[in-house]
Amino acid sequence: MIELPPSEVLDVGRRAFLRIGTPADIADRVVGDLVANEVVGVRSHGILRLTDYLQDAAAGLLDVAARPAVTAPGGAVRVVDGQGGFGVLAADAVTANLCELLTVHPVCAVALTNAGHLGRLSAIGTAVARHGGAVLGFVNYLGAGQRVVPWQGEDGRLCTNPLLISVPAEPDPFVLDMSTSTVSEGRIRQHWLDGTTVPGGWLVDAAGAEVTDPDRLYSDPPTAFMTPLGGDHGYKGFALGVAVELLAGVISGAGYVRADTDRRGNGGLFIGISPALAVRAGDEVLREVGAVRSHLEASSPAVHWPGSGRTSGTDTIRLSQRRWRTLLAHADGKDPL
Structure with missing residues (x-):
């Protein structure tokens, strides 16, 4: 594993998308979102998805220049x-x-x-x-x-x-x-990419027995299921x-x-x-939701309010050398290793 500054990963990811025809503003938005997820510790929705998107684009499954269209039926x-x-x-x-x-x-x-x-x-x-x-x-x-x-x-x-x-x-x-x-599929994907086993209970085989090898979820056909x-x-x-x-x-x-x-x-x-x-006033709702939160958190300092606690937790992004070389190859227009 190597540690890289987010700015370097941003640059490489942006170059990889620009090389396949992604408009600059879209490349910035997509890579910025993945890096931001990585920085706050949500690796399942972080840089591992960058390679997925590049592969989907190469397979014709993702239009890198498309922008959403909105209609109003009602x-x-x-x-x-x-x-x-x-x-x-x-x-x-x-x-x-x-x-x-x-x-x-x-x-x-x-x-x-x-x-x-x-x-x-x-x-x-x-x-x-x-x-x-x-x-x-x-x-x-x-x-x-x-x-x-x-x-x-x-x-x-x-x-x-x-x-x-x-x-x-x-x-x-x-x-x-x-x-x-x-768990999310991305958490299992992360273990698979890192070469580690998953905890018991995440995967089972056709008979319902526990499986800890994530390779079996991604085999063709799969022999384990979430x-x-x-x-x-x-x-x-x-x-x-x-x-x-x-x-x-x-x-x-x-x-x-x-x-x-x-x-x-x-x-x-x-x-x-x-x-x-x-017919509720916004400040009244905020006050009562705050009362619910206070009541719950009074149980123990360990109680966690859903939606809080995600702060910038790292100054670097950890990737395997193999994955980093693959991203560099995409950015430089070379065949991924």
Whole structure:
């Protein structure tokens, strides 16, 4: 492993995207988001995704120059079409439209279709909460990435299907951004890239036995599958995963899991809620949410308010030498090692 300054990783990532035709402003936004995630310790949505995006672009699965398109089928409803481009741009469009709609509607909805990998949903929730609104968000993978085994199933049938809930609060909004699988796929991917085993309970085989070798998740065909959230009560996580699939994939019209799917990327449904829905003043909501937080945190100094605690935790980014050489090769127009 080597340690690199974020500025150097930013430069190399930007050059790699520019070389394949990415507009400069898009390259800056995408790489900046990945580096920011890495710096705060969310490696599952950090630089490991940079290589994924480059590979998707080379395979024709990602349009590096596409920008989202927005339509308005109803007064309080918008549809964001990612146009097959970078997910972070689609997430920005979802955020902007939720904030705009909430200025005039107590409840609104934004559907998402045809977007690349969104990254951290918490960015959407935090921004809307700071704007004064609450969000319920549901995201699927358009039928691809079926690595999560159903409760008592024998193979992968769902994606990790994350959900988002955010509520305004001070100084930190309440933000829940979680997969309905035991862990996000990116956390397992990180172990796989680092050459380390995963903890028990993250993966199982077709018979339900624990698997700790992440190679088995990425073999062709896979011989291990991700578990639904809940451990011995995984039927709860499975039910949540199905609910997200239906809301993000079916209700939104984005696409859903099935045997013959050839689609990939993110679809979703985001519901914005203003305190005006219940004729509440914003400062009254903030005061009462603060009271809830104080009551919970009085239990123990170890209690963590969801959405707080993510601060700049590192001045360097740790990568394996092999991954760094691969990124340099992309940036310099050479064949990746």
